[in-house]
Amino acid sequence: MRTKIRELFVKTADYASKEVTVCAWVRTNRAQSQFGFLNINDGSFFENLQVVYEQNLDNFDNISKIGVGASVKVVGTLVLTPENKQPFEIKASGVELLGDCPEDYPIQPKRHTREYLRTVAHLRPRTNLFSAVFRVRSVAAMAIHSYFQERGYLYVHTPLITCADCEGSDQMFKITTLNMNNLPLTDDGKVDFNKDLFGKQAFITGSGQLQGETFAMAFGDIYTFGPTFRTENSNTQTHANEFWMIEPEMAFCDLEGLMDIEEEMLKYVVKYVCEKCPEEIDFCDKFVSKGLKDKLNDIVNAKFTRIKHHDVIDILKKADVKWEFDPDYGEDIAKEHEKYIVEYFHGPVFVTDWPKDIKAYYMKVNPDNKTVAAVDLLVPQAGELMGGSQREENLDKLIERMDEMGVDKEGIDWYLDTRRYGGCVHSGFGMGFERLIMYLTGVENIRDVIPYPRTPRSCDF
Amino acid sequence: MRTKIRELFVKTADYASKEVTVCAWVRTNRAQSQFGFLNINDGSFFENLQVVYEQNLDNFDNISKIGVGASVKVVGTLVLTPENKQPFEIKASGVELLGDCPEDYPIQPKRHTREYLRTVAHLRPRTNLFSAVFRVRSVAAMAIHSYFQERGYLYVHTPLITCADCEGSDQMFKITTLNMNNLPLTDDGKVDFNKDLFGKQAFITGSGQLQGETFAMAFGDIYTFGPTFRTENSNTQTHANEFWMIEPEMAFCDLEGLMDIEEEMLKYVVKYVCEKCPEEIDFCDKFVSKGLKDKLNDIVNAKFTRIKHHDVIDILKKADVKWEFDPDYGEDIAKEHEKYIVEYFHGPVFVTDWPKDIKAYYMKVNPDNKTVAAVDLLVPQAGELMGGSQREENLDKLIERMDEMGVDKEGIDWYLDTRRYGGCVHSGFGMGFERLIMYLTGVENIRDVIPYPRTPRSCDF
16 A cells, blocks of 8 residues: 655654555656665655665665656655654665666756746646646635635536627637538538537537626526637747636625625635645745745735725826836726736725726616726736626616627527526626736746646647 | 524524525415415525414405515514424515516426426426436536545546547537638638647547546546536437536546446445435435435445456346347346346446446457456446446557557547656546436436536527
8 A cells, every 4th residue: 555745744753663555656766875865755745755775675676776857656664753754764675677768858857947847737737836837826726715605605517518609709719510621601602600510600618697697597506617728829928729717796795895706705715825835835935936935924924905996097197107108098008007006005906997998898887877887806916807787787788888889699598588587696706717817926927827838839748 | 694404404493483584586475364474485495484474464455466476575573383384484474585486487487398397407307307307407516516525536627628639529619719600711622720729629528538548647646527518419318419427537446436336436426425414315206306315325235246258248148037138148138137126136236347348449458358447336216327447557568459459549639748757557537416406306307407408409597
């Protein structure tokens, strides 16, 4: 029976002087003439386990030659070493090579650039950086589920395949089962989607919000957490064509209530990850983004500022800064403005009441008829982390807004039913999961927080 | 401050004789001349809350006319009613109509067929059945995350978009950003996918297993949980074109270890759901599948049988049954056989060591060179719930199998690297999440356990 390395680190005292069996991969092998050290990792824990092997072992010479990356089975006694850097090590009574690793192994115990590691994305989880990042990603996902489930939210799997064109099909991938080299055509020479699997043109969606709202009208509080797709042909540090998103939607909840939830959830997730991944966060603090731990601690204790978009523009206009983009009451705020505002308030800032013309049709129009009850959450270093709004619950006003903004109502009459049948004040937000992971780890490129990133002209593995 | 109905049911004593505010939807309204009863539900709890309103309220007449489906705000005192069927009710001091619901509301307080309810999939969560099913779905998802995360598994988001054709592109949806009515062509008249977003033809995938294996070689134990797509043009009760799947993969784990995990996980999930959703399971036991609770209790305490495929065929051949499909040592086993076998063993059965010719290339060939170390888990009433195998960890043998089975190695050299660099014994399985929900609720049609099902010629909402 093998023991996981995490177990040895967490319950060291229980295993002191006992024989254990560990299966793991070799990170380093420092062989000397009389003895040697293997540093091994089985993926259960961030830190490596040190194994000492000595000349008295039958296969000492072979052990000395085991290469980095090989998988091994080690049997030995756990010895406490309080005088050393490691609190304990394994004194091996046997080391068996399970799977060899040749010398051309692309992951060597030296510094590789992140650009290089993207080319071996299937091997990079074996490095410290990606071991930390993907552990944080996994634990943060659990934190999100825990937060919502503890509070009785329903996790709803909204569909990814959609035939409703309401988001603007330009931004969605088309999907088909037809032979693209021999498409069936209608009499007028267009593609005959009636012959496709769903009998009409289908897409993969960029949001589950509309379907989420229908479930909020039954379960009260719901959230989605799933993959999302955008066709954007944009090669930046923050864009990917496939990413994961969380979209909670709450009935009987207004904009203030929405901000309460966003603030509470973010603090919960940050705290959860810091508690469950101390080694990973330490590593990122040291080697990825100095000051990360302080930043995360600060946010847990911060009171988030709430301020209207109009007042933000006032502050920006008064600021003694030469802006690349001039702040404007009717416009979005640029990255440089976001940065200034979070520094101005020394912490996270909710910017509310945005000009209606630059926001979506489903957001509730304020009594001023100029702004909508929308909110973006800006956080230090990461900019916009969440975007949400109170929804327009009045059917007539919603239709008016759809007409004003040229939104096609065909195919989403079911969505309007949420306002026809027992509609109520409700609100929701979206959070890009990768943005959160970048924030939690300090990693600056979205390609380095997604296991296998998909970006324009890049879809390998 | 409103109180959720779940809170009132769970902590009734704390609220006795206190004033509470509840926002919810009307399920029934029985008005009499002097008083009336509203049954309301806010989605936080399966049971309805009973509200009594009396003639002394200013708007008594208006309250009497509130229709089914409307949203209301109720203020009142919680009164214990131990003599009644309901343990408590709310004596209203005020009832406010929030969102009206006209009489053409498609969900009336009567029995609707499931076929009809599929046509109003956006409203069906407001019925008892779908309230139960989708709550179970949400809680079961959490159970799966909890099981794996408590044991240190890494949750990995394997990509959905893929350009590797290895699964057979016939079974995958093609995706494109090109204008399908005006496709760019190469000189030889084929679609010029170089002009597509990824610079080559792309698909959405039916499995994350291969990428999952690469992460298991770094983190030891991993699992995926995400949507999956199949283009199958099949209109049965158990097929959908979009569904969710869980795919765990464990390093240093053989077939016996794999079965231990499958058995433990299933028991954990069943127990978790029964504990968290007693009202929902009761409802399904009464109105969906009589004996459901016994079935679920039995499985938690059952010892799962483990038997080789060859021995199963022996039993089937000896059985005094006239089969529609003759049992055959070289063939898959049919639904009727599965049913017989789980009844024969009075519980769940692991069928192992399948003929290699009917299984996938990546499964480990047994020393007999005829069978592979694969396992299907059969459970009473639901048939095959999980399918898994020990993987072929030997590079040469894996390549030999790929060649034998005509699997294209192009584009998946990265997968072969898992066997080149520190490969080890490892195993994994897949479980269709909808199959699990059908098993947990007794619901027989996959369309009724998916919020918005996608099946051939059906992609509405």
